Amino acid sequence: MSGTLIDFCKQLEPTALKLPAALLQAARDGVEFQHHFPTTREEPWKYTRLGRVAALKLTPVNINQSAERLPASDTIDIIFEHETWHCAEPTAGLHIDFSGDLDASAWNACTLQGHVQHINALSAQGGVAIRVDANTTLIKPIRIIHRLQGEHTGLILHHQLVLGNHASAQVEVFFEGTSEDSYANVLFDFFIGAGANLHADMLQQTKGTHYGFHTQRIYQQKDSTFALQTLTANTHFTRNEVEVFSQEEGTHTQLYGAFIGRENNHIDNHTYVHHKAPNCTSDENYKGVLADKATGVFNGKVKVYQDAQKINAYQSNKNILLSDSASINAKPELEIYADDVKCSHGSTTGQLDQHALFFLRARGISETKATDMLIKGFMAEIVGAVKSIHIQEALHALLD
Amino acid sequence: MAGYTENELAKDLADKEYQYGFISEIDSDVVPPGLNEQVIHLISAKKNEPAWLLDYRLKAFEVWKTMTEPEWAHVAYQKPDFQAISYYAAPKQTKKFESWDDVDPEMKETMAKLGISLEEQQRLTGVAVDFVMDSVSVGTSFKAKLAELGIIFCSFSEAVQEHPALVQQYLGTVVPITDNFYAALNSAVFSDGSFCYIPKGVRCPMELSTYFRINAGGTGQFERTLVIADESSYVSYLEGCTAPQRDENQLHAAVVELIALNNAEIKYSTVQNWYPGDKEGKGGVFNFVTKRGLCEAHAKISWTQVETGSAVTWKYPSCILKGDYSVGEFFSVAVTNNYQQADTGTKMIHLGKHTKSTIISKGISAGHSQNSYRGLVQIHKQADHARNFSQCDSLLMGSVSGAHTFPYIECKNASAQIEHEATTSKIGEDQLFYCQQRGISEEKAISLIVNGYCKEVLNQLPMEFAVEAQKLLSISLEGSVG
Numbered sequence: 001m002s003g004t005l006i007d008f009c010k011q012l013e014p015t016a017l018k019l020p021a022a023l024l025q026a027a028r029d030g031v032e033f034q035h036h037f038p039t040t041r042e043e044p045w046k047y048t049r050l051g052r053v054a055a056l057k058l059t060p061v062n063i064n065q066s067a068e069r070l071p072a073s074d075t076i077d078i079i080f081e082h083e084t085w086h087c088a089e090p091t092a093g094l095h096i097d098f099s100g101d102l103d104a105s106a107w108n109a110c111t112l113q114g115h116v117q118h119i120n121a122l123s124a125q126g127g128v129a130i131r132v133d134a135n136t137t138l139i140k141p142i143r144i145i146h147r148l149q150g151e152h153t154g155l156i157l158h159h160q161l162v163l164g165n166h167a168s169a170q171v172e173v174f175f176e177g178t179s180e181d182s183y184a185n186v187l188f189d190f191f192i193g194a195g196a197n198l199h200a201d202m203l204q205q206t207k208g209t210h211y212g213f214h215t216q217r218i219y220q221q222k223d224s225t226f227a228l229q230t231l232t233a234n235t236h237f238t239r240n241e242v243e244v245f246s247q248e249e250g251t252h253t254q255l256y257g258a259f260i261g262r263e264n265n266h267i268d269n270h271t272y273v274h275h276k277a278p279n280c281t282s283d284e285n286y287k288g289v290l291a292d293k294a295t296g297v298f299n300g301k302v303k304v305y306q307d308a309q310k311i312n313a314y315q316s317n318k319n320i321l322l323s324d325s326a327s328i329n330a331k332p333e334l335e336i337y338a339d340d341v342k343c344s345h346g347s348t349t350g351q352l353d354q355h356a357l358f359f360l361r362a363r364g365i366s367e368t369k370a371t372d373m374l375i376k377g378f379m380a381e382i383v384g385a386v387k388s389i390h391i392q393e394a395l396h397a398l399l400d
Numbered sequence: 401m402a403g404y405t406e407n408e409l410a411k412d413l414a415d416k417e418y419q420y421g422f423i424s425e426i427d428s429d430v431v432p433p434g435l436n437e438q439v440i441h442l443i444s445a446k447k448n449e450p451a452w453l454l455d456y457r458l459k460a461f462e463v464w465k466t467m468t469e470p471e472w473a474h475v476a477y478q479k480p481d482f483q484a485i486s487y488y489a490a491p492k493q494t495k496k497f498e499s500w501d502d503v504d505p506e507m508k509e510t511m512a513k514l515g516i517s518l519e520e521q522q523r524l525t526g527v528a529v530d531f532v533m534d535s536v537s538v539g540t541s542f543k544a545k546l547a548e549l550g551i552i553f554c555s556f557s558e559a560v561q562e563h564p565a566l567v568q569q570y571l572g573t574v575v576p577i578t579d580n581f582y583a584a585l586n587s588a589v590f591s592d593g594s595f596c597y598i599p600k601g602v603r604c605p606m607e608l609s610t611y612f613r614i615n616a617g618g619t620g621q622f623e624r625t626l627v628i629a630d631e632s633s634y635v636s637y638l639e640g641c642t643a644p645q646r647d648e649n650q651l652h653a654a655v656v657e658l659i660a661l662n663n664a665e666i667k668y669s670t671v672q673n674w675y676p677g678d679k680e681g682k683g684g685v686f687n688f689v690t691k692r693g694l695c696e697a698h699a700k701i702s703w704t705q706v707e708t709g710s711a712v713t714w715k716y717p718s719c720i721l722k723g724d725y726s727v728g729e730f731f732s733v734a735v736t737n738n739y740q741q742a743d744t745g746t747k748m749i750h751l752g753k754h755t756k757s758t759i760i761s762k763g764i765s766a767g768h769s770q771n772s773y774r775g776l777v778q779i780h781k782q783a784d785h786a787r788n789f790s791q792c793d794s795l796l797m798g799s800v801s802g803a804h805t806f807p808y809i810e811c812k813n814a815s816a817q818i819e820h821e822a823t824t825s826k827i828g829e830d831q832l833f834y835c836q837q838r839g840i841s842e843e844k845a846i847s848l849i850v851n852g853y854c855k856e857v858l859n860q861l862p863m864e865f866a867v868e869a870q871k872l873l874s875i876s877l878e879g880s881v882g
Contacts, residue, residue, distance in 0.1 A: 043472070047810075306800065323815035324781065330809040334473075336824050339796035344823040349811045 003035075005183065007056060008154055021060075025111050027121035038115050045115075047329040048239060048298040048392040053211050058183055058372065063126050065098045075143035075172065075390075078128055082149070085128070089298040093136030095121045099128040116213045116241055118307075120187045123276055124158035127187075134164030136346075142386060148177040148184065155184040158224035165221075167195035171200040172388040178207040187215040194248070197379065198301055201388040203395075204232045211237045221340045222248035229316075229386050230257040232267050232400050242271045249279045257286040258382040260398070261294030261326070268297040275304045275311045278338075284315040289375055290326035301333040302343060309338050315345035320352060320378060322371075375399065433486045437461065440588055441708035447557045447591075450564055460577040462589030467581045470714075473743040474510055474772040477712045480651050480686060487589040487622070531581050543798075546606075550599040553608050560593035566597055570628055574657040574694045574720070582653040582688040582714075586622045590655065593623035598633040598664070607862050609638040625656040629699075636667040636862055644689050649711060650675075650685045652731030658693030658701055662723065665700040666693065669861050670717075671869050674709035677785070681739025681768070683713025691715065697752065704860045706869040707734040707744060716774065718747035721755035721783075728757040731857040736769035736801075744808075745775035750786040759790040760856050765801035772804040779816040786813065792822040795853060 037050040047269045070077050070088040073229060078096065079086045090096050112121055149153065163169060175184070192198050206212060212235060219225055232238050244253050259267040274280050290295045302313045319328045332345040352374050358371035376399045383395050440461055444454040469479060546553050551561060555832050559567050579588040592612045610625065639656075652674060660666050668691075679685025687710035693701035703717040719728030730746040748757035757777065765771035773792045794803035805822045825858055827849050833847035 309799070319811075321811065321816075324812075324814050325811070325814040326814060329811070330807075330820075332805075332807060332820070332822070334794075334805040334822060334824055335797070335802070336794070336804060337800075337802045339799045339801065339826045341796075342823075342825050344821070345805070346821040347807070347809055347818070348820070349809060349816065349818040351814045351817075 003058065003143065003144040004054060004056065005058060005075050005119065005154070006054070008060065008156075009119060023110060023112055023121060027118040030112065030118035035165040042301075044270065047295075047299075048266065050115075052101045053183065055235075056154075056181055056183055056211065057152055059152055060125060061150075062157045063152050065187070075329075076138075077143050077145070079145045079147065081145070081147040091138065091140065094138060094142075095129075095133075097131075098126065110217070113243065114241070116185060116215055116239065117183050117187065119213075120158055120185050120215065124156045124187070126312045127158040127160065129159070130161045131311075132161075132163050134165045135166045136164065138170065138394045143172045143174070143388075143390070145174040145176065146184070146186065146394055148175065148179040148182065148210060151180045151182065153179060153182040155182070155186070157184075157186045158189070159187065160189045160191070161198075162191045162324050163196040163198050163224075165280075166195040167193060168197040169199075170387055171198065172391060173200065173202040174390075175202075175204045175206050177214060179210045182208075183211045183213075185213040185215075185390070188217070190216065190218045190226065191375070192218065192220045192224040192226055195224060197225045198225045199387050201229045201386045201391045202231065203234070203388075203391045204230075204235050205240055205394070205398075209236045213239045213241075215241045216243070218244045220244065220246050220248070220251040220253065223250040224254045225254075225353040227254040227385070228256070229382065230255075231259075231382070231386070231391065231395065232259040232261075232269075232270065233395075234260060234262050234265060235267065236264070237266050239268045240270065242269075244271075244273045244274050244282070246277055246280045246332070247271070249277045251277070252278075252281040253278075253287075253298055253386070255282070255284045256385045257383050258379050259286075259288045259296060261288070261290045261292075261296055263292045263294065264288075265292075265298075267293040269299070270297075270301045273300075273302045273313065275302065275308045275313065278307065278309045281312045282308075282314070284313075285381065286317045287379060288317075288319040288328060289322065289378065290328060291322040292317070293323070293325040295326065296328045297303050297330075298328070298347075300332070300345070302345070303335040303377070304341050304343065306336050306337040309340040311338065311341040311343065313341070313343040317345075317347040318378075319349045320375070321349065325351070345364070372399065410423045414864075416494075423763045429866075434483050435461075435485070435487060435589065437865040439487055443589060443591060444865075446488065447560070449557075449560055449636065452568060454559060455570065456577070458590050460584050462546070463577050464581065464584035464588055467584055469581050473714050473774070474770065474806070475712050475714065475741040475743050476733050477741070478649070480649065482585070485651055533705045533754050544720055546564070546604075549602050549605070551602060552597040553648075554592070554595055556590070556593040556595045556626065559626075561598070563595070566628065567595065569627065570626060570657070570659055572657075574659060575655050575690050580690060583655050583754045584692070586624060586653050586655045590622045593625045593654070594627075594633065595625075596637065598635045599630045600630045602630075604635040607638050609640070610642045621650070621654070623654045625654070626659075627657070627666060627668070628659045629661060629666050631660075631661045632663040634665045634667075637669070638862060639668070639670045640673070644854075649677075649683060651688070652685050653688045654690070656689070656691040656717075658691075660695050660699035660701050660726075660758045661692060662696045663698045663746045664696070665702075667702045667862070668704070668717070670703075670705040670707075671861075672705065672707045672709055672713075676709045676740050677710075677711040677738065679738050681711065684740070685709065687712060687713045689715045691717035692720065693718070693756075694720045694726070694750075695723055695726035695728060698725045700727040700729070700836060701722055702729040702731070703746065703841065704731070704857065704862070705744075706857070706861070707732065707742060710742070711740060713740075713742040713744050715744045716746055718749065718776075719757065720751065721748045721757065721786075722750040722751045723755075725754045726752055727755070730759045730761070731860045732761045733752040733764070733854045733857045734762070734771055734773075735764045736766070736771045738767040738769060740767075740769040742770070743772045745773045745792075746775040748788060750777075750779045750783040750788070753782055753784045754786070756787045757789075759788070759792070761790075761792040762799065762854055762857055763792070763794040764846045764850070765794065765804055766797040766851075768798075768800050770802040770804070772806060773822070774806040775807040777810070777818060777820070778808075779813050779818065781812045783813050784815050786816040786818075787870055788816075788818045788820075790818075790820040792820075792828065793853070794822075794824040795850070796824065796826045 037054040038045040046243045063083045066086045077088045290296045330347045674685035736742045761773050763771040777788045779786045
């Protein structure tokens with residue numbers, strides 16, 4: 001069986017994910033209604049063309065699960081490779097499940113927004129369900145690696161991570177490998193219990209003409225903290241959608257991101273923070289460097305609902321263009337319905353500081369080296385927020 | 401303690417009556433409601449227009465019929481029924497006035513109520529005023545004096561008769577008929593407006609001013625303004641607007657085109673005070689305006705606006721920075737109250753090299769109002785060393801008002817430098833405390849803070865208008881500003 005993505009949605013049996021009927025119908029209506037892919041006339045896709053994606057001929061990836069356990073290492077590994085999930089032995093208080101049997105109560109809190117999520121809801125082939133018991137602090141980080149390969153593959157996954165009250169965990173997510181004319185739509189739902197703390201780092205560095213769509217939906221309960229670092233390096237096509245629902249008082253959210261684009265890369269970051277409860281803070285910082293003919297998009301939105309007083313929301317987006325053929329489209333948005341708030345955003349676009357470049361070159365450093373140093377310095381703020389040692393190493397290798 | 405709290409201020413704002421809400425008892429010559437080709441023929445005939453203009457109107461009407469109303473703005477309103485509007489309403493007395501004594505006393509009184517008594521302005525302020533009531537331009541003062549310098553400042557219909565070549569050359573060059581729904585509608589049915597031409601190298605010695613007023617019920621106002629500043633000239637142009645208090649929504653869809661040729665400078669200031677509707681959000685003017693300027697090399701266009709009126713505002717004064725080294729500026733204060741909705745901002749299109757733009761936008765929302773800034777900064781590929789700075793601040797008064805920011809930044813050139821920043825907050829308790837601690841009453845402190853907040857923009861207004869703008873702000877924010 002193969003076909004375009006729309007055929008995909010039609011042919012696949014609704015997933016084993018036990019989606020509530022209402023959500024499934026909403027997704028079906030969404031895709032049915034459109035009968036086509038969103039065009040640049042639609043606001044969320046204003047700067048990202050999907051023509052190539054719509055034309056892709058895809059074959060679904062079979063998903064198996066290996067009975068063998070991965071050897072223990074400094075992380076709890078979950079690896080998807082050669083159409084198979086491999087998993088290390090979970091530690092106490094941690095549960096990892098591949099049956100697609102996601103927490104139904106958590107599902108009810110979900111909403112479906114837009115094309116990427118509709119496609120995912122209709123045709124997700126499975127995913128990993130991770131649960132951390134209440135009051136558990138995981139010592140080792142959980143490492144999830146997606147190693148993509150092959151041509152014309154279509155991989156649609158829906159992961160879920162439920163963090164019990166007052167639990168604490170660290171997650172590292174990788175997208176790597178080489179894949180041509182392929183499609184991946186990977187959605188993560190993070191349910192963060194009261195007082196819980198989750199730190200997630202994600203590195204996207206697939207090679208080849210791979211079209212990657214990544215959605216992170218975060219549901220935060222009272223006094224929880226969540227930090228996500230999204231790092232995208234030289235991927236052919238990436239669309240990131242991060243949606244945070246701050247549902248109860250006292251939450252803190254940190255969304256950091258860095259993207260580096262070369263050649264014909266297209267990297268699109270959308271974030272949407274819903275402040276539904278009072279006394280919360282959010283801090284957003286995205287940085288991009290684009291060279292050659294790369295294009296970048298940043299669209300960050302903060303919405304403060306009417307009764308959500310005492311919100312402190314900050315959003316920053318800085319971009320550097322290294323070539324005249326590169327382009328960036330930024331749209332930082334604020335939508336505020338409460339009065340006692342402090343919300344601000346800033347966005348800058350420019351080139352590398354010529355004075356700084358001259359300073360370095362005057363000291364005998366080559367132009368290439370000096371440029372690399374300045375970019376590294378520019379990115380340091382984001383890279384420094386990454387906790388994952390593996391991702392830190394990968395980034396240093398990339399930036400040096 | 402005679403406490404004047406923010407809540408009281410918010411209440412004052414809500415209670416404030418619209419003081420320009422009078423209706424002048426002047427006979428008007430109104431075309432029956434509805435829009436079709438016949439009406440356009442009728443308008444054109446009434447104004448004795450040349451054939452090319454009628455063609456232009458009919459073409460615009462054809463285009464308009466294929467368009468739909470824009471829905472992307474962050475406003476919600478009952479869409480106007482375009483067939484229920486009368487597209488032409490002129491005060492009946494259409495003969496030209498030789499001296500101001502000939503003017504209908506009722507109309508003179510209207511002007512006096514608006515605080516723009518022409519005689520007084522002529523004598524005291526030296527501002528040349530073109531007064532547009534409903535659809536027709538009533539009179540332009542100081543015309544002779546301006547004519548000595550070769551400056552043409554007259555009503556649009558007069559310009560069509562007397563300077564058809566200029567009008568034909570520039571009309572629709574900045575805002576084409578296909579631009580948007582309301583611009584197309586305006587192009588089809590515009591009735592009058594102002595026309596201004598400043599010849600080469602002339603610095604206009606006085607502020608030129610237009611006052612718009614919608615008077616007749618059930619009408620829409622569709623005026624057209626065209627300002628052409630020839631090479632190395634300078635002009636400062638002021639525009640003011642009011643409307644009577646009515647239960648129904650009135651439509652105002654104007655088009656303003658500015659053309660600044662090489663080295664020219666145009667300063668365009670607006671104080672907009674259309675009737676905003678009552679406390680329950682009933683009535684008020686729908687203000688759907690397209691304003692755009694084109695800058696040739698080394699030219700500069702500066703938009704300054706103080707927006708206090710209208711039930712719904714949809715307005716984006718823009719600059720096309722076509723020539724190298726051209727400069728665009730946008731300074732705005734938008735105050736919304738009760739159920740007013742404003743979606744306003746600017747577009748800066750950088751096409752030329754070394755072009756610069758500055759955007760300073762200040763929003764104040766009180767009551768149940770929604771105030772949005774929507775702006776576009778676009779740097780094209782060939783626009784080397786373009787520079788933009790944007791600052792959009794919002795001040796919230798009252799827990800049910802909303803303030804929103806939607807900036808679009810599109811950059812296709814690596815040498816461009818773009819900065820954008822926005823903040824949203826209410827009047828800081830710490831700022832209030834600081835003032836009060838120094839013996840300044842709460843009321844004065846709020847006034848001080850609001851004044852300071854808007855100062856950057858108010859400073860840009862010409863003297864005559866700055867006073868009026870201050871007055872308007874103090875009406876909108878009674879007891880706190882002034």
